[in-house]
Amino acid sequence: MPNLKISPPNQDVPSTSQTHCHHCGEICADASITADDKAFCCEGCKFVYELLRDNNLCTYYDISAQSGVSFKNALPDKRRSRFDYLDDPQTQQSLLEFTNGLIAKTTFHLPQIHCSSCLWLLEKLHKLSNGIISSRVDFMRKEVSITFDPEQISLRGVVELLTTIGYEPELRQQNISISSNKKQNNATTTTATSLYLKIGIAGFAFGNTMIFSFPEYLSGVGELDSRLRMFFGIMSIALALPVLLYSASGYFQSSWQSLKQRHINLDVPIAIGILALFVRSVVEIASGATSGYLDSFTGLVFLLLCGKLFQQKTFDAIAFDRDYKSYFPIAVTVRRKGSSGADETTIPLSALGVGERMIIRNNELIPADSVLESAVGHVDYSFVTGESAPVEVLCGNVLYAGGRVMGAALEMTSVKDVSQSYLTSLWNNETFQKHPQSALEQVSDTFGAYFTAFVLVLAGAAFLAWLPNVGTAVNAATAVLVIACPCAMTLAAPFALGWTLKIFGNAGFYLKNTSVVLELTRINAVVFDKTGTLTNARTNRVQYKGQGLTSHEQEYLAAALRHSTHPLTRSIATVMQYVGMPAAQLQISNYEEIPSRGFQCRVEEHYVRVGSAEFVGGETVENTTIISANVHPERLHFQSPHLESQHLQGAQVHIAIDGAYKGLFNVNAEYRRGLAKLFSQLRPKHKLYLLSGDNDAEHDTLSDLFTDDRAMAFFQTPQDKLDCVKTLQESGLGVAMVGDGLNDAGALRQSNVGIALAEERGTFSPACDAVMSAHKLDRLADFIGFAGYTRRVIIAAFWISVVYNIVGLSCAVMGLLSPLVSAVLMPVSNATVIGFTTAATILGAKLRKI
Amino acid sequence: MATEMVMILVGFSTAFALTFLAAFIWAVKSGQFKDNTTPALRILVDDKE
Structure with a gap:
């Protein structure tokens, strides 16, 4: 029944819908646009083809066929003046990373980058314009860094060149506040770089100290030449010092910070353990008793850092911290009274005040609340309200910031500042200011506090038990500090959560960080938005x-x-x-x-x-x-x-x-497909709610999904949604919010887990904890279930580490700890924990088909 | 005698190993670990020039 055509396809008319554009692969609606016997869907594609052909760049089409960027969704706005604001020195300064008058550097985000052809063409920009010195693409981030000669080509020229070949840079408000943004970026890059260095140095020291320790393990204590033993000991200390001072420095800083705040986090027992290991090794080497525990020490630091790296897996192409600034343009066209009457000029959005007469064209966003001056127009408020159908507005009506103009260009006068408008004032809510402690921090801090107390008490008890014999007492007490390993939290959690993050990522569910996995296990209410979430916008x-x-x-x-x-x-x-x-x-x-x-x-x-x-x-x-x-x-x-x-x-x-x-x-x-099944899967363990900004036309359809009428709310403003989530949380529920637009931004931020749906990777999504590919929504229940499974894996790994700790600590308390015992026990226990969590998580995902 | 030989050889081998560590540090500092997707794609693209 679904595919009943009005009449059989007409055989006489050549089926033009089968011709694909040589440039972008879209179906050509009209066969008249051709060049060199190749068909194109529009003049834009043909123009790019001719430009590339004239510059001998047709390899572009050989790398992957029909790879071009379609112009169908691009703004039909061909006015040269729309980049006027790029001539403004202040805007230029904020977009340029470096300039000295001879060369200038800038980086653009190009969401259109999708294949190796894009990469190839964007790195050949210097063939299209002499002014461009070089260009470098970062594929995952969809960024291109361009070095150019400002004498020959202006910043605006570069943007226009990119736009001509179909890669219009994304120039948003957020890029403007870039100075802070870039600093933040640099900071994360530096931590990533220094983590690699720390791991490299710890790994290097681990391998070499292990070799220095072997002679003693093989020959037995006392058999080795004492001079040789001293030599190996000194070499080990020399290698272990950088590990203590550089690789492990993060643990000392972090535990010092937390102690200053009269608080114990998980890094405290780690810092005590590694410090005890190092000091005791140095003492034993200096006294000539043994060759120390430095292989255990370096190995432990190496594995801990590996766990940290594993947990740091991030999705470069996805930003989790966007606010309205990422959506808004950086410039707006205004009509100002100039010398020759009313002139159209383009000004940076930051310079937009109240009372400006703006011209907003088809598909552009209204940047500030304003009053319509044109007679009539259409505005799509799906960003703001979730209402899917465009609204008709008449002269004198108030237009809200965030609305998208459809059809003819509209003239309007701004009545509020950009940041004080109806939608954007949502970001002034206190929810956006506070940064609650994450679930992982809570769990690991509690664990760290108990673990530290337990180890200190046990070390004290061991000391007292041996007391008349001070030497053995000190020995036993330090041995307890050395051997006790909080590896259930420090290794099991990073590996289990890290794997889960990767598995989710492969399945189209991108989490902001590993802590979100734990947050997911605490969810017992799921709130859905309608437009764009339950429906496909x-x-x-x-x-x-x-x-x-x-x-x-x-x-x-x-x-x-x-x-x-x-x-x-x-x-x-x-x-x-x-x-x-x-x-x-x-x-x-x-x-x-x-x-x-x-x-x-x-x-x-x-x-x-x-x-x-x-x-x-x-x-x-x-x-x-x-x-x-x-x-x-x-x-x-x-x-x-x-x-x-x-x-x-x-x-x-x-x-x-x-x-x-x-x-x-x-x-x-x-x-969307599979909703009925998803809801029946979620219903036993979760309360389900609907918060729609749209009207209640779909009420009857939705009552099949939300069995209770009270669980559905329509006509919700962005602020209502936020308050609603807050009320649910105050009644003791852990709330997951599933939404898509800016109108859900407040609710996403307020909820325990905010999940933003994205139609494709790299599309804009508001600040959230997780981004989900929209067609994976029907797997949400499976994802929540798997998060619970991961939590059980970590608990199982905790019991494994308890067994090892019992064995190790009994040796320590009895004063039987030797470098060999430590060298065997610590790697074996760590390897078991890592191996178990890795295997259990991956197998679990396979069995659950995630 | 054997003890001294071992000490000298261990010293040399450690010094040699340090050059590899230095190479690794250089590789990290020069940004080779920052982006490991793009270079992999770049090498697949043939240049007919």
Whole structure:
């Protein structure tokens, strides 16, 4: 039933929809754009091809075919003036990393980077312009660093060049506040670099001290030449010193910090242990008793650091800390009274004040609350409210920051500052200021405190028990400090959580850090947003109900619909193209749009009217579904039968041709697949809520999922959502919020685990704890379940380490600790813990098919 | 005699091993561990010039 076409594909007309653009691979709607016998979908693609051909850069297409960036989704704005703000010295300064007048360096984020062809072309920029000295791509971060000669090409020239070849840099507010941003970036790079260095030095010392210790282990105590033993001991100390002073320095700093705050964290017992190991080794080597425990010492530090590195796995391409600044443009076009009347100029957004007259074009965001000056327009508020359908606004209406202008450009006067607007003031909420302690910190700090107390008490007891014999007493007490290893937390947790992070990442669920895994195990309420979360914001379900259309009528209709700029009719035009309806070029005349009613036009000799029922003259339709298909920008889905409600709802577009009513198109948001199953999986252990900014038109459909009416709330403002999550938390629930837009930003931040859905990797998502590929939403219950499994693995590893600690500590208390015992016991216990957690986590993921 | 021989040889071998450590430190400092995806892709691209 879903794929009923209006008529069989017309055999006479060559199926143009099968021709793919040589540049970007999109379907060519129109076969007339060609160059060198190659077809292109639009003039933009053809232009890039010719530019590359003229510069001998056609290798671009050989590396991977049809690799170009499509211009379909790019702003249709071709005005040169839109980059005017890049000539502003202040803006330039904030975008340039370095300049001395002869060379300048800058880095751009290019979300379009997707294949090795992109990499190749972007590193050949110097062939397209003499002013560019070199360019370097960081593929994972989707960044290009460009060195250029400012005498020959301006910053604006570089941006324009990138834009011409389809890679328009993402220039956002956030890039402007870059000075702080870059410092932060540099800081993380430095810690990563220094961690590698620390591990390298610890590993080097570990390997060599182990070799120096072997002669004694093999020959037995006292058998080795005393001079040789002293020599090996001194060499070991020489190697171990950098490990103590550099590699292990982080543990000392961290435990010192926590002790100063009268608090014990997990680094305290580690610092005590490694300090005891080192001091006792030096004493024993100096007294000539043994060759010390320095192999155990360096090995321990090496493994601890490896655990740290493992836990630090990050997803470069994903940013978890974006706020509204990442969405907003860095410049805005304003009309100011200049010498020659009212001039259009582009100013940086930071310079935008109240009372400025702004011009916002199709697809641009409104940067500040303002009052509309144009007569009428359409604004898509899905960012702010979650409401999916565009809103019609009239002159004098207040427009909220974050709305996206659809169709014709609008003029408006700002009434509030950018940061004080309705949406952006959400970020002034205290939720965005506080940084609560993470679950992992809580657990490991508690563990660290108990462990430290336990070790100190045991060492004291051992000392007292041996007391008349001071030598043995000191020996036993220090042995306890040396051998006690909190490896359940220091090794088991990093490896188990690190593996889980990697496994989730491969499955399309990217966590901010390992602590989120533990947070997930504490969740017992899940809150969903509707638009873009439960529904797919980019896919519409389009159904045609009415009389059959002849293939000529389809042609007229397709041509007319494509001419309109209204998002609804564009959706329908797309679906018609994808189900193989003809797309001939027809003459359109007398086009007339009547606000909030529809439009009419003449196609060839026929008269087409599209719009609301009263405008078109609708009548009752026989309920036959003629076409029904879901549009997706890349491919066509056919609708799944579940969740389809019986009666018509959503937006309707009626059509009439030559005065005769033909039928209506019903455009609905499409629900994601697998929701019913997901909800039945979640329901036993979690309370489920819906917070929608949209209207309650879908209430009946949703009550299948949310069995309780009280669990659903509609017409929620971003602030309402935040408060709602807070109320749930105050009633003792651990809340996971699943959302997608800026309107969920507050709730995502307030919740224990904020999960942002992203349609594809690298798309914008608000600040959150986890980013999830939107098509993986149906696996959410499995992900939460696996987080619980990981927690059980860590607990099991804890008991393994308890067994080793009992063996080791009994040796220590009895005064039997020797370098050999330590050299065997510590690596074996560490290896078992690491091996067990790794194997258990990976096997568990395989069994659960994650 | 054998003891002195061992000491000298151990000294030499450690000094030699230190050069590898130095090479590793240089590699980290020169940023070779910062981005390990792009160079792998870069090498796959043929230049017909």
